[in-house]
Amino acid sequence: MNISVAILGATGYTGAELIRLVESHPHFEVAHLGAHSQSGKRAGEVLPGISGELASTLLAASDAPISDQVQLVFTALPHGAAAESVKNALDSGRKVIDLSADFRHKSHDTYKEAYGVEHPCPELFDEAVYGLTEFSRSDVADARLVANPGCYPTSTLLPLVPLLRNGVLDSEQIIVDSKSGTSGAGRSADRSLLYCEINEGLSAYGLPRHRHAWEMEEWANGFGQQSVSIRFVPHILPMSRGMLSTLHLSGERPETWHKILSQAFAHETFVNILPEGQLPSTQAVKGSNRCDIGVAVIGTKQAVVVSCIDNLLKGASGQALQNANVMFGFEEALGLSTTALWP
Amino acid sequence: MNISVAILGATGYTGAELIRLVESHPHFEVAHLGAHSQSGKRAGEVLPGISGELASTLLAASDAPISDQVQLVFTALPHGAAAESVKNALDSGRKVIDLSADFRHKSHDTYKEAYGVEHPCPELFDEAVYGLTEFSRSDVADARLVANPGCYPTSTLLPLVPLLRNGVLDSEQIIVDSKSGTSGAGRSADRSLLYCEINEGLSAYGLPRHRHAWEMEEWANGFGQQSVSIRFVPHILPMSRGMLSTLHLSGERPETWHKILSQAFAHETFVNILPEGQLPSTQAVKGSNRCDIGVAVIGTKQAVVVSCIDNLLKGASGQALQNANVMFGFEEALGLSTTALWP
């Protein structure tokens, strides 16, 4: 028997990716596509990648009723806008996976500092489970509300947490230099995202402190059991998908870090520690839910750790489906690929 | 029970795509990866997109034995080189899907004219089935040897054949202007294929007559029951995947052509006739096995028909798997996506 699913914010890039994943999943099925500003149109008019019956689905306004059969709601809405939809869905007895930032923080103050606004329903903070699946699997299994991690935090925390847990890092010397494909900036009609403004261009942004820095620090602490300070600089570059984070790290015995990471993820389907001396490429994970990680020791106290994900998969919708699998008791990797669409 | 499969020429782009498709297929499994020039290496050293056990598979030389359990061999080798491997596989009682051009022609003379060499085993020409699945499904089902169509012919013949069958085209006025992503040019270390030589570049090539022109004419005739002359100009452009063919056509009552195509493909999973007035984009089929087709009437006797495929899927490995499904009695669409990896 299939589980009916609603996707709110269906016409953004993460929404589109959720549709693709849910459609090919053996036990979930798309029952509702919300896209307020496009409501009344057929999904296929706005989402060129789909076809057939799915393309004929009417896009629903945000106040349109959701069928009682829907058991799971994905909210792929902007932060701030997501919270209310999340609350409504929970109130009507459904489970929710929220891809926005609205429930990623435990403290209202941190949320306010990072996002500059009051949160509309902080009472849900306690219940929300931060769904970096590899580190919160059992909590996700029992959750009503999963806060799906941001793309930068996912690519950073996966390699960082095991090193923190092993106590080998200098927690004041963590520098994360991240590079993201343009789909991470969303689908709004913004001149700075035009093809001709991005192509052959590369730039840093979000300084002095990008919102994801708070999220990284909170969960490095939460999962890594160590208070850390992270200097984080994100960049945007001319690719559609892909994220690479370069972690410039200091600490003890970096020659042991490759082994620490290998052991930490030995039984994980989606985290792939490359052989020593090899460094990952975003191309190798495009279209897959994998996170590839490489380690290079560059001194007696220093190493560079590089991680790659597809920002729309392990960095967003793929991890959301991974969490959905856990929440509904399916095999965690169901409907997710470990092989890239390459080239 | 799974069917074991060998892929010869596993480290080119079509070979890599076959691996991806076979790996995620519920009834086929990869049992042998041939890659003569890379033999002895692990697959993952040469193919960055794969991981895990698959990445550990040893690449086999061309004279390495293939397990008796292998029932199906995909040959993704250069034309000329494929023929012998095809013959060997047939002789040892296996079925073969050949992605090269070696068995796409019915006449030895045409082959020689198009490829400039003698064919090593023309005795197999009669047996080979040209596997443009939508037009040769029943023959494929019974075939030992399927010649998988070229990418340009696939994108051209799908819209052309139904119009020819309906007798509405001026068969002397067929102009096909095609544009291909760079993966169509293969993976050899050729300076003209370097990133910096392709990026921001677009050019025509293969004139006065590209090899695929013979294939198009032969099968336009074969499937369309009409002798035709095709003026074909291919171009290469800066994308990895994707092929768009613009057919400049003349004939009778072009206002009926959209309906002719819609009816011809009404029950096809992978051919998608867009609503009147809409034109397809390669982006919308990337990663899918779909062919999207649009029709624009531009005069009382003239129309433009545009078709888009992913050259590595419907134009090569996807169609090969589609044929494999037919040959082994599986549902034709099994393991193939109709939704694009978008964006």
Added chain:
Amino acid sequence: MNISVAILGATGYTGAELIRLVESHPHFEVAHLGAHSQSGKRAGEVLPGISGELASTLLAASDAPISDQVQLVFTALPHGAAAESVKNALDSGRKVIDLSADFRHKSHDTYKEAYGVEHPCPELFDEAVYGLTEFSRSDVADARLVANPGCYPTSTLLPLVPLLRNGVLDSEQIIVDSKSGTSGAGRSADRSLLYCEINEGLSAYGLPRHRHAWEMEEWANGFGQQSVSIRFVPHILPMSRGMLSTLHLSGERPETWHKILSQAFAHETFVNILPEGQLPSTQAVKGSNRCDIGVAVIGTKQAVVVSCIDNLLKGASGQALQNANVMFGFEEALGLSTTALWP
């Protein structure tokens, strides 16, 4: 002594390119930058490619006065909007080069058919000189108002006109399949022009009849002294700059066409007929004002002629400067490059 120049519509892609060209020209200098919607900002805030004093120039509103010293006005405004600015500039005694479509047609009816609106000042039609420099040099020299050709017509007419003049073409069998880089679509914040919607995508558009088809036919006739019918299909592809037009032509003795074109342009700086058998690439003309043309005979009555330009140079601002040089008696190639920025 320098000639002061105003550029209206300075912050679009053609405007930006004009600024670059005028700035490095030995005898022209930028005296006024109009950009109504951005007025009050510094040029450098909107145009990242410039620096220094030029970047500090204030952008002027459309009703801001233009200094009396300005002798030449470039209007790089949308069609319809340009006409009034053109008229004002002429009335105040300046010369004008209009990069819009507003004065490219001789007949008001044709303009209305192509652009769907009444023209605000058709009285200027007679005076305007269509500035395809190679064919209208002497008229441009004497003009007060030059209508700078469109990019598609420029890339098409350069190879077409000499063949028409020689009477070798079948004038009813002209098919032009053009492909344009994305800068040709302008700089407005349109979702369909976002990086992620263009990258890895290719599509045809503008059917059944793109506006430039009227312009091509009018001037094929005007310069070529022969009434022609052109089937024109434009495409947009993932590059910033570059335009390639593939002309599928029929006629008499195509083996003589290479010579006809070579002779026609033997003394032209910016038109480059490639050796027989060679086909041009957009990469080879990027950043230059060149038009590269190749000829491939494909039958006893048929040939393919391919032309490449940088759509922002020979297709727009470069040709505008070429015309400005002619209007003011400077060497025609002054400030224009024949060498590409390659790669």
Added chain:
Amino acid sequence: MNISVAILGATGYTGAELIRLVESHPHFEVAHLGAHSQSGKRAGEVLPGISGELASTLLAASDAPISDQVQLVFTALPHGAAAESVKNALDSGRKVIDLSADFRHKSHDTYKEAYGVEHPCPELFDEAVYGLTEFSRSDVADARLVANPGCYPTSTLLPLVPLLRNGVLDSEQIIVDSKSGTSGAGRSADRSLLYCEINEGLSAYGLPRHRHAWEMEEWANGFGQQSVSIRFVPHILPMSRGMLSTLHLSGERPETWHKILSQAFAHETFVNILPEGQLPSTQAVKGSNRCDIGVAVIGTKQAVVVSCIDNLLKGASGQALQNANVMFGFEEALGLSTTALWP
């Protein structure tokens, strides 16, 4: 009177860029193009961006004589191979600008450590002037042999040196995370540089220690009068041109660094300190000889400094011409653009 110039290694990307620059320079002219492996061909056969007479120039073998009139030789050859050509040119009384790494180091040991080979003519080390023009202008003016800096060192040293000179940096906490367009990897037919292997891909390379790290440290020390340790991680990304270096720095009073840099470069044509709070983009310097630098204070002891250059201009051939201007007493900016080819 023009100065005749030879370019050895003319068919690589830096060689091609030198040709473009020299050709449009008012006082230099191309008299000899060396390209050993392509010798006997016309330049235009190998370099698509040039045309006309220049394209007809015969490419010379490495043992071909160079005309006595040639006063300046640019060597754009691989390290190791350049040294001998440099020596020969000096011996025949010419000035030399060497774009290879062969004369960038003062110590033979450092050279050997970085490049892993014995240097063929270390006796020239003393004479060679490291030509980071902004810091070595007067030495360049008197030099016979200028070692043109590497692209990564140029983008790093320009912002770093003034901060070192002011003593505000913690010299043990310098992390440089650089990203380079693919032209930086050269034009050899290497499968890893194919379009399909680079497009949509991003990766780090060169670890644990890239050769340019030695060069950076040596000249940070040389120009900055302070011994430093630099952790350097380069990346390659899918653009043709462009380099961005992100400097993660620690030290005293970072709020003063913007002013330090602004003052240091107040009178420089090619170094552009962006207004506080603004960060540079590679797109804004493409085709120009500029280095754009932005500063973001991110803590009481920390700042991020980002610099952008076109790796083929300020990072290679543009700086070489800048040095040539200084060596021959021309205005330093002659023939070099401060405006980008944008977009």
